[in-house]
Amino acid sequence: AQSVTQLGSHVSVSEGALVLLRCNYSSSVPPYLFWYVQYPNQGLQLLLKYTSAATLVKGINGFEAEFKKSETSFHLTKPSAHMSDAAEYFCAVDGSGNTGKLIFGQGTTLQVKP
Amino acid sequence: NAGVTQTPKFRILKIGQSMTLQCTQDMNHNYMYWYRQDPGMGLKLIYYSVGAGITDKGEVPNGYNVSRSTTEDFPLRLELAAPSQTSVYFCASSTPWTGGHQETQYFGPGTRLLVL
Numbered sequence: 597a598q599s600v601t602q603l604g605s606h607v608s609v610s611e612g613a614l615v616l617l618r619c620n621y622s623s624s625v626p627p628y629l630f631w632y633v634q635y636p637n638q639g640l641q642l643l644l645k646y647t648s649a650a651t652l653v654k655g656i657n658g659f660e661a662e663f664k665k666s667e668t669s670f671h672l673t674k675p676s677a678h679m680s681d682a683a684e685y686f687c688a689v690d691g692s693g694n695t696g697k698l699i700f701g702q703g704t705t706l707q708v709k710p
Numbered sequence: 711n712a713g714v715t716q717t718p719k720f721r722i723l724k725i726g727q728s729m730t731l732q733c734t735q736d737m738n739h740n741y742m743y744w745y746r747q748d749p750g751m752g753l754k755l756i757y758y759s760v761g762a763g764i765t766d767k768g769e770v771p772n773g774y775n776v777s778r779s780t781t782e783d784f785p786l787r788l789e790l791a792a793p794s795q796t797s798v799y800f801c802a803s804s805t806p807w808t809g810g811h812q813e814t815q816y817f818g819p820g821t822r823l824l825v826l
Binding site (some may be wrong): 600605632638640641642643645651686697698699700701702703705707 | 714721741743745750751752753755758767768769771800804813814815818819821
């Protein structure tokens with residue numbers, strides 16, 4: 597069965613600092629992986645998705661993630677944090693191959709300090 | 711396009727009451743989903759549908775029912791509300807998933823439900 601683990605429920609960085617949000621997955625089939633962002637009182641919005649075409653995936657708002665099969669990881673990074681990046685971030689894996697049944701991690705809240 | 715819309719935004723229910731959470735999308739998406747979000751737990755899939763007349767259970771379907779009579783609408787029904795159903799509910803939609811191509815799910819703004 598597929599699963600996702602996000603290390604750290606809260607991450608705090610200073611404005612301008614590197615953002616690193618960790619995600620590890622478990623999958624018995626080649627995984628389809630996603631990062632979603634949720635701003636307060638809003639629905640989820642796709643940041644980026646792994647399509648197997650390239651291991652380094654670039655998303656919106658300057659975020660990117662690298663798929664590392666050997667480490668079963670899909671960590672999310674951004675070189676320089678902005679105040680507007682403060683939100684909750686979810687990593688997700690397709691739960692059954694390619695049906696759209698996503699399995700979400702528990703989420704990581706990113707705090708950006710001035 | 712309005713995208714995915716959900717009503718109501720917030721509701722308080724008494725134990726044992728019933729209600730329907732409405733979800734509508736105007737993107738002509740075949741696939742639709744219902745999730746619930748609990749603090750520290752991420753999102754859990756309740757039910758999903760791959761087209762009108764076709765629904766299937768997700769991870770946590772107990773206590774809920776769905777129907778899909780049109781492409782646009784995917785209502786979620788709670789028959790006998792319980793405190794354990796206090797949560798935020800999100801509806802999402804996407805185009806069909808094909809081999810090797812993962813489609814983006816578009817989420818509605820959510821319905822916050824409190825069962826007392």
